[in-house]
Structure formats: C-alpha cells, structure tokens
C-alpha cells in the first residue's frame with residue numbers, strides 16, 4: 458500500500474492570492490489596517506503566517522483574536538476564491554484520477570492551510586473527492602508538525618493497515634515540503650510549479666524532482682513502480 462500526501466498551493470492549484478485577499482480584509486475589519494506587512498506564505502502554515510502577521514503589526518495574538526481571525530477568514534475565503542483568478546497546475550487532475558484508480562493507493566492532504574481553508578480551495582476546483590484524510594496548518598506553526606499529524610491522521614483513517622513512513626510520498630512545491638517529508642521518514646516528490654525553482658529544490662535532494670505534474674508515467678514509475686503487491 459502507498460499513501461500520497463499532497464500539498465495544495467503551488468502543487469495542485471494556485472488560488473490567485475485568494476488567501477492574502479481574505480486575510481487583508483479580515484485585518485481591515487478587525488483593526489482598520491489598510492495595508493499589511495508582507496509575510497512569506499510559500500510552504501508556510503496558516504498558523505505560522507497569522508502569528509508573523511500579528512507580530513509584524515505589533516498586535517498581541519491571544520486565543521480569542523486567533524479564533525475571531527480564523528472564523529472570519531474562513532467566512533470570506535470562498536468568495537475570495539471566486540474573485541481571484543486561480544488555476545489548476547498542469548497535469549494535476551489527470552494524475553489524481555490515475556492514482557485514485559490504482560489499487561493499494563490512498564490519497565491524502567498535507568497542507569499549511571487550516572482544515573477549513575484546505576477544503577474550500579479543493580472544493581472550488583472540484584478536487585475534494587480524491588482525498589480521504591489530511592494534516593493541516595491551522596493548529597501547527599511548523600510544517601514538520603503538520604507532517605507528523607498527517608501520518609497520525611492517515612493511520613487513524615485506516616486502523617487495520619500497518620503503515621510505515623517509507624510507504625508515504627509527500628508531494629509538494631517548496632523546500633519545506635521536502636524537509637517535512639524527511640522529518641517523518643517519508644519519500645518526497647518536489648514539483649517546481651510554485652514556491653521554488655528546480656535548482657533550489659534539487660539542493661535538498663528530493664527522491665523525485667519534476668518541473669510539473671504532467672508526466673504521469675514518470676511520476677508513477679518513480680513512486681508507484683517500486684511498490685510490492
């Protein structure tokens with residue numbers, strides 16, 4: 458059995474900045490801020506992004522504010538996805554279709570998005586039905602912790618499976634995706650459609666490096682070809 462843990466932004470789709478638009482609107486509503494300090498979002502978690510955003514604006518982030526921010530962000534995101542011109546990454550849908558038809562393959566999500574934001578983005582593009590479990594960045598500031606949680610959630614989803622980390626393939630677009638895979642002992646496909654170029658991904662030695670997800674045969678041979686029946 459193989460378990461694929463897919464990142465969302467920059468790997469399966471681009472939201473066209475929908476998250477940033479929604480977050481900017483929330484900060485406007487909560488604190489009357491017109492312009493936000495820039496915060497790196499590629500490969501980061503929602504929790505980490507929000508913590509840095511509040512810190513840069515010198516606004517204390519207590520539990521009540523965290524919940525208020527998160528609730529409003531999740532309210533606004535579906536409309537923000539409609540407004541922003543996002544797109545699917547080349548080959549992503551066909552690859553998910555091929556993987557989902559294979560026996561002994563399970564598909565999950567490993568994303569920096571909070572759970573609600575992740576499913577909003579997947580549903581917007583009709584990708585939600587491919588995935589049966591996930592780990593999310595709403596509760597963990599560090600992506601390595603999201604990876605650990607994804608493995609736990611995967612095991613909880615299939616309690617009768619014995620799941621070794623080496624049976625998991627993380628698929629993601631940033632150096633953080635590679636390092637979080639290593640943190641749990643998983644293999645990793647790095648794809649240069651989002652937050653990093655081929656050369657910087659190569660430096661961190663992913664098991665497979667692709668310019669995009671359109672060469673399905675290459676992807677399947679490298680990740681699935683080695684699986685024992």
Ligand SMILES: [Mg+2]
Pocket residue numbers: 464465466467468499500629630631651652
């Ligand atoms: Mg990403």
